[in-house]
Amino acid sequence: MTYQTIPNWLMKRADLTPDRIAISAPSGVLTFRQLHEQALGLAEKCVSLGIRKSDMTAILASNSLEMVIFIHAMKYIGAKTLLLNTRLTSHEMRFQLEDAGVKTLLVNEDFLHTAKEAQVYLDIKIHTFKEVMQTSKQTFDWIKEFQLDNIDTIMYTSGTTGNPKGVMQTYGNHWWSAVGSALNLGLQDKDAWLCTVPLFHISGLSILMRGIIYGMKVVLHEKFDPSLANRAIKEEGITIASVVTAMLSRMLDDLGDEAYPSHFRCMLLGGGPAPLPVLERCSDLNIPVYQTYGMTETASQIVTLPPEYSLTKLGSAGKPLFPCEVQIQTRQGEKAEAKQPGEIVVKGPNVTEGYLNRPEATNEALQNGWFHTGDIGYLDEEGFLYVLDRRSDLIISGGENVYPAEIESVLLSHPLIIDAGVTGMEDEKWGQIPCAFLVKQKGAFLTEEEVKHYCLERLAKYKVPHHIYFVDGLPRNASNKLVRRQLPLLLEKYVGKQDEH
Incomplete structure (x- = not known):
């Protein structure tokens, strides 16, 4: 069997444009040649610590020059890389490490305590960045060609069943994501991309990959700060920046x-989609906004709306990128008519081949070449996509995906809670925030603060319900399934009561 290969991206880029700036970060600046040399040198140190080709290796760190080098070092070894969200609790992290079969966890010193808590009962080696840097090198036959269908990275995304699933992202997925973006946005000699989003998210990692493939400078910030982001755009030649609505509003x-x-x-x-006041403000200031729709499973954007349509096609995510296709399917699996709502299904070489160790979930999501997103939307007469419901029950809080079922499973593990339902509430700062309705055991005493504390030990902070309401019962259908779409009505009732007081 013949496999499609492509030269190691960083190796190739270092050969083509060695003296261009690759990464600019607060701790320093690296050219493509320097990044290549440091990534290869670090890979030799990692090999001496026992990391091998095809090993599942995890990285736990916030945005930094060191993290960039570690990500590329894994590609020189040919190791699969699980990128861990730094906001996860040790409980959440342990699940991902065990589920993915991680052998080695590489961690920035700031997160060593959480890493060690997550490591308990698992046969996993932990090495801090500092420890690896001080290790002696071992030469090896490093990867000079990427096989496009090989798994490169794994990112976990919460499922509607409450169990996170590892999305498999191949080298081909990342390559075609970069190609599709370039064909949509174009490339210019002086382009520089501002990355203030986490590298452990597909939004951040895709910027890193594009920088290498395009030969474009990436200006990397450790975390988002609106004044620093604005200053970078004004003073560092930034031409492209990736944001979510909450970030744009603050900027x-x-x-x-x-x-x-x-x-x-x-x-x-x-x-x-961005609210009209934000888009109008951007229009007044001549800020070109490209609205997008994408997910971890599509290796970043798959649909994008150019700025000339931002007001005339208000609320639309746009049209699919050049290598991609989008279709709306009815419940009967038929192609929907224009403006007829249905499930958004997508196709393209940037779409995942499935979920790690989840053949049933993979088969359910990938049918006849189409990836079923679970999102509801429609296409208008001109083919512009409108997303009506992000995965039905999804809460988007500050750009983070929050699934009610995951929070509900934690709440239901509390010994005094017999039923739980979670929905989103509109919030000016975060867009949406999670809120919970709970049914306590009869006669039990339980406060809102106790529940929040319980959740904080088991969930990332952004997933913890902001408001908790104790109720006598939750809406359920004949098969005893929670009717979550009725929770917002319940929310209006309880918020209304609060407003009266």
């Missing part, structure tokens, strides 16, 4: 009545 507040330099050409906006 606009910080910006005031100032304008961005003329070289800034793309504000790539994910995490759901």
Whole structure:
């Protein structure tokens, strides 16, 4: 069997444009040649610690120059890389490490305590970044060609059943994501991409991959700060930035009545459609906003709306990227008519081949070449996509995906809670926040603060319900399934009661 291969991206880029800046971060600047040399040197150190080709290796770190080098070092070894969300609790992290079969966890010192808590009962080696840096090198036959169908990275995404699933992202997925984005947004000599989103998210990792493939400078921030982001756009030649609505709103507040330099050409906006006031403000300031729709399973964006349509096609995510297709399917599996709502299904070389160790979930999601997103939407007469419901029950809080079922499973593990339902509440700062309705055991005493504390030990902070309401019962159908779509009505009732007081 013949497999499609492509030269190691960083190796090739270092050969083509060695002296261009690859990464600019607060701790330093690296050219493509320097990044290649440091990634290869680090790979030799990792090999001396026992990391081998095809091993499942995890990285736990926040955005930094060191993290970038470690990510590329794994590609030189040919190890599969699980990128861990730094906001996870040790309980959540342990599940992912065990489920993925991780052999080695590479961790920034700041997260060593959480890593060790997650490691309990697992046969996993932990090495800090500092420890690896101080290790002696061992030469090896490093990867000079990537096989496009080989797994490169794994990212876990919460499922509607409450159990996170590892999305398998191949080298081909990342390659075609970069190609599709370039064909949509174009490439210019002076392009520079601002990355203030986490590298453990597909939004951040895709920027890192594009920087290497395009030969484009990536300006990396450890975390999002609106004033620092605005300053980078004004002073560091940024032409493209990736944000979600909550980030863009804060940048606009910080910006005031100032304008961005003329070289800034793309504000790539994910995490759901932007409200009209935000788009109008951007229009007044000549800020080009490209709204997008994508997910971990599509290796970033798969649909994008150019700025010239941002007001005339308000609420639309746009049209599919050049190598991709989008279709709306009815419940009967038939192709929907224009403006007829149905499930959004997508196809393209950037779409995942499935979920790690989840053949049933993979077969359910991938049918006849189409990936079933679980999201509801429609296409208008001109083929523009409108997303009506993100995976039905999904809560998007500050750009983070929060699934009610995952929170409910934690709540139901509490000995005094016999039933739980979670829904989203609109919030000015975060877009949405999770809220919970709970049924306690008869006669039990339980406070809102006790429940929140219980959740904080088991869930990332952004998943913990902001408001908790104790009720006598929850809406369920004849088969005893929770009717979650009725929870917002319940929420209105309880919020209304609070407003009266």
